[in-house]
Structures are given as structure tokens and as C-alpha cells.
Amino acid sequence: MATDYSIARLARGGHSNTAAFLAAALQDARRRTLDLLDAYVAKLGPELAIPYSTQLNPPRWEVGHVAWFYDVWIARNPRRHLGLAADPACARPEGRMKDADALYNSSLVKHATRWELPLPDLAGTRAYLEESLAETLALLSDDAAAGRDLYFYQLSLFHEDMHAEAGTYMAQALDIPLPAHLRPWERPLPAAAESAISAQTWTLGYAGPDFAFDNELPAHAVELEAFRIDSVPVSWRRFVPAIEAGAVGMPRYLRKENGTWQALRFGAWEPLNLDAAAVHITWDAAQAWCAWAGRRLPTEAEWECAALAVPSAPTFQWGEVWEWTSSRFAPFEGFVAHPYRDYSRFGFEEHRYVLKGASRATDPRMAHPKYRNYFTPERNDIHTGFRSCAC
Numbered sequence: 351m352a353t354d355y356s357i358a359r360l361a362r363g364g365h366s367n368t369a370a371f372l373a374a375a376l377q378d379a380r381r382r383t384l385d386l387l388d389a390y391v392a393k394l395g396p397e398l399a400i401p402y403s404t405q406l407n408p409p410r411w412e413v414g415h416v417a418w419f420y421d422v423w424i425a426r427n428p429r430r431h432l433g434l435a436a437d438p439a440c441a442r443p444e445g446r447m448k449d450a451d452a453l454y455n456s457s458l459v460k461h462a463t464r465w466e467l468p469l470p471d472l473a474g475t476r477a478y479l480e481e482s483l484a485e486t487l488a489l490l491s492d493d494a495a496a497g498r499d500l501y502f503y504q505l506s507l508f509h510e511d512m513h514a515e516a517g518t519y520m521a522q523a524l525d526i527p528l529p530a531h532l533r534p535w536e537r538p539l540p541a542a543a544e545s546a547i548s549a550q551t552w553t554l555g556y557a558g559p560d561f562a563f564d565n566e567l568p569a570h571a572v573e574l575e576a577f578r579i580d581s582v583p584v585s586w587r588r589f590v591p592a593i594e595a596g597a598v599g600m601p602r603y604l605r606k607e608n609g610t611w612q613a614l615r616f617g618a619w620e621p622l623n624l625d626a627a628a629v630h631i632t633w634d635a636a637q638a639w640c641a642w643a644g645r646r647l648p649t650e651a652e653w654e655c656a657a658l659a660v661p662s663a664p665t666f667q668w669g670e671v672w673e674w675t676s677s678r679f680a681p682f683e684g685f686v687a688h689p690y691r692d693y694s695r696f697g698f699e700e701h702r703y704v705l706k707g708a709s710r711a712t713d714p715r716m717a718h719p720k721y722r723n724y725f726t727p728e729r730n731d732i733h734t735g736f737r738s739c740a741c
Contacts, residue, residue, distance in 0.1 A: 367561070369494030372503050373487055375715060379510040380483050382713075385532055386517040387413055387476075393526040393617075396472040402465050405731050406520050411454070411464045413517075414475050416510050417482040418454035421445050423502045423690070425485050433499030438689040446481055457692045504561045505690060511713040518711040522603070523731050525617035533616060534710030534733065537670070538625035539582045544740065545656055545666050549576040552655040555682055556720040564688040565681065565697070565722050572651040579648055579656045580737040582627070582667050586611070589628040589639060597642035602630045602730040627670040627735045633703050633727035636674045636736040645738035650677035650722070652739065653706045657719035668707040671735030672723055677704045679724035697724040709733035 390398055390409050398409040407415075426445045429436035444450075453459065453467050470478060490503055521528055556562040557569035590611060592598040603614040604622070611622035631639075640646050648656070653675050656666050679702040687694065702724040708717035711733050725732055 367500050367504060369490055369500070372490055372500060372507060375507055376483065376486060376490070376503070376510075379507055379514065379713070380479070382514045382532070383413060383416060383479070383510060383517070384476075385529070386514060386521070389521060389526055389528050389532065390517075390524075391472065393524070398472065400524060402462070403523070404461070405729070406523060407461070407516075408464050408469070409517075409520070410469050410472065410475050411467065412513060412520070414469060414478060415454040415456060416513050417475075417478045418447075418450050419509050420482045420486045420506045421447075421450065422455075423506055424489055425482070427502060430502045431493065431496075431498040433501035434688055436502075436689050438691055446485075447478060501561070502689075508561075508716060511716050514713065515709070515711045515716075519731050519733060522616055525614075527616050527618070536623055536626035536629070536710065538623060539585050539627060539670065540667065542585065542588060543581045544578045545581050546578050547574070547576065547652070547656055547659060550574055550655070550659070552651050552659075554651045554654060562720075563693065563722070564686065564690075565679075565694040565724075566720050567686070568682060568684045570682060570684075574651060574655060577648075577652055578740040579652060579666075580739070581665065583671055583673060583735045583737045584628050584636075584639065585625055586622055586628050587624040588643075589631075590624070592639045592642045595642065598635050598638045601628070601632075601635060604630075629671050629709075629733055629735050630730050631671075631674070631735050632730045633674045633725075635730075639736075640738050643738065644741060646741050647674060647676040647736060648739045650675045650704045650706065653737075654719050657706070668719070669712075669717060670710060671707070671733050672705040672709050672712075673707045674734060674736040675704045675706055678702070679704050679722065700726060702726050705734060 387409070394400065394409070400406065400408060422442065422445075424430055426442040427436065427440070428442070429440050447470075451458070453469060459467070469475070486503070486506070490500070493500060518528070518532065518534060552572050552574050553569050554572045555569035556566040589598070593600060605612050605614075605619070607619070611624065612619045613622045636647060653673065657668055679697050681694070681698055705723040705725060706719065706721070708721070725734070
């Protein structure tokens with residue numbers, strides 16, 4: 351069933367800080383993690399060995415890191431009740447797994463070394479996940495009953511959701527078949543049209559009282575001139591003529607075989623749905639298409655305004671693919687890092703661009719127009735696409 355991503359902040363506001371919601375959501379997220387793990391094991395075997403890649407993590411490291419994150423921010427965090435005021439550097443007990451920090455701390459364990467670590471085997475990794483979730487749920491019940499801040503439960507939930515999405519695009523890169531309930535099915539878009547947005551002062555960033563990621567803050571005013579923007583992302587029907595004209599290179603997972611366009615999806619070549627959003631598109635390819643079509647990428651503020659303001663018809667539709675913008679990922683003026691200090695830091699330090707919206711692989715509770723995703727421009731493994739503006 352299609353998910354309506356046009357509904358704003360399904361879980362990151364309102365009732366997302368209640369124990370009942372969080373307990374159900376944590377178990378839902380873990381079912382997805384375990385189902386993905388099962389799909390990996392079916393394809394790769396229990397060792398889950400994959401070749402080194404700058405875009406992927408070893409699967410056993412990926413899921414073990416998820417369990418470690420709950421432990422380090424909840425079970426092992428004596429200051430968790432302080433929420434955003436908690437000192438991230440406070441002393442912590444070692445926890446359930448000896449030397450877990452040396453295995454799973456992504457801030458310290460360099461990407462290239464993760465293939466060489468003495469990680470637990472599959473059974474040990476599954477046990478780590480099970481024990482971590484059980485303790486998290488027990489502590490959640492205690493903390494909620496005592497009226498304590500539940501920020502770190504929200505953070506850890508969304509962190510697992512992010513890694514489940516990463517597990518989905520990793521499955522695509524590794525040709526791992528996914529069962530229907532895990533696969534992000536593409537669907538046809540409505541015919542492309544434009545929304546006209548008037549000149550205005552837009553509040554960029556999150557200004558609500560509920561959960562926000564640090565790089566969404568602080569909200570601030572941005573002056574926008576009038577602009578016109580696609581009502582839907584660019585479809586393959588609009589994109590492939592630029593390939594045929596030689597203006598854009600062949601995207602990853604795409605080919606033309608015997609005159610028919612085909613897409614590689616989770617290990618199988620399938621007929622390309624020309625009316626679906628173009629996906630696995632790099633930032634450079636999106637820019638090249640815009641140059642060929644006489645269009646341009648929207649800025650982050652333009653995209654956000656079009657998604658949340660009340661434009662003239664047609665309705666702005668998003669949620670099929672993460673959408674590139676022309677905006678570099680950078681801190682807003684007045685940025686203050688939250689306790690998970692490295693959530694945004696590496697993105698700020700590297701050459702990354704802001705992506706807005708969500709993809710079909712994004713859990714709906716993560717999807718909101720204020721969310722700032724960010725990747726380097728050459729990434730073609732993520733479920734990325736774009737929409738364009740009139741020049």
C-alpha cells in the first residue's frame with residue numbers, strides 16, 4: 351500500500367514522546383532491521399561477507415552498530431534523563447559487550463577498518479540486538495513512569511530507521527532480493543506541472559516544540575523571490591531524452607537492451623517504469639539535466655517553502671525519492687550541536703548538498719519537509735532524484 355508522505359512530521363512531533371508510541375515504534379523498527387538481516391543472510395550466508403566499498407558498511411557491523419547506539423545513549427547513559435542538556439562525554443559503564451566502543455563507535459572506528467574488526471558472529475549479533483531492545487523497552491517504561499525526558503529514545507529510534515533505509519539501498523547495491531514488504535516499490539507520478547510560489551519571507555528550519563535534529567535549528571527567516579517549481583520530481587520519461595541526447599551519462603542501475611529501457615532492482619533487470627521518478631541520480635547528473643532542459647535545481651529554502659506553503663494548483667507531491675537541491679549542507683547561523691555531536695559534523699566538514707523530502711525506503715515517521723538529508727554529489731546508490739525550477 352502506498353504511504354502518504356504529504357502528511358507532515360508523523361512521528362517527530364505530537365505523540366512521538368509518549369512511551370506507548372515509542373515502545374510500538376521501537377519494536378516496529380526492529381522487525382524491519384531483522385527482516386532485512388534475514389534477506390541478507392539468505393543471499394550472502396551467515397558470514398555476511400561483502401567486498402570493501404566506500405559506500406557500504408559490512409552488514410554485521412551495520413546491525414551491531416544499531417544495538418550499540420541504544421546501549422551507549424540509553425542503557426549506559428547515566429544522564430539520559432537530562433535530554434538535550436545531557437553531557438555526551440560523561441563516564442559510562444562498559445555495558446553488555448566488552449570493548450563494544452572499539453567495534454561500533456562510528457565516530458572513532460574509521461570506515462576502512464570496519465572490514466577487519468573481530469565482530470561477533472551472526473548468532474552473537476542477533477543476541478546483542480535482542481538484549482539491547484529488551485533493556486531499552488524496560489528502561490523506557492521506567493523512565494516514562496518517572497516522568498523523565500525521553501529524547502534519547504526518540505533519537506535512537508530514528509537512528510535505527512536511518513540504518514534500515516541504508517540497509518535497503520545496500521541491498522540494491524549488493525543485488526539482494528527483498529520481500530515485497532521491504533521493497534520500496536516505485537509508482538507512476540502524475541503528469542508534470544508547475545507550482546507558482548510568490549515572493550515571501552520563509553522560515554527555514556524547524557520552529558516547533560517537538561523533536562528536531564540539530565542541523566534543522568535554529569529556524570530563521572529567508573527572503574525568497576517568486577519562483578516556479580515542478581509539482582512532482584523529474585520522471586524517467588523526462589530524464590531519458592537527455593541520456594539519448596548525450597547530455598547526461600547513463601545512471602547506475604539503468605540500461606537500454608534491444609531498444610527497451612530496463613532498471614536493475616534488487617538483483618533483477620525489470621522493464622523501466624517511465625512514469626516513475628528518476629532514481630539513483632547523482633547531483634552532477636541532476637545539474638546536467640537541468641542545463642540541458644533550461645531549468646535549475648531549487649534551493650533548500652525554495653523546496654521547503656513549496657512543500658509547506660499553500661501554492662497554487664497543482665499540489666506539490668513529494669516522498670518518492672530524496673531530492674537534490676542546489677544548497678550546500680552547512681550549519682544555520684546559531685547552530686548548536688546536540689549530544690550526538692557527530693550527527694552533523696562530518697556532513698559540515700565534507701562537500702555535501704542538502705536533499706529534501708523522503709524516498710520510498712524512508713520510514714514514514716522520519717518524513718518531514720523540514721528534515722535535512724545530506725550526501726556527497728557523486729552518490730548514486732541512494733534513492734535520490736530531483737525536481738526543477740524555471741530559470
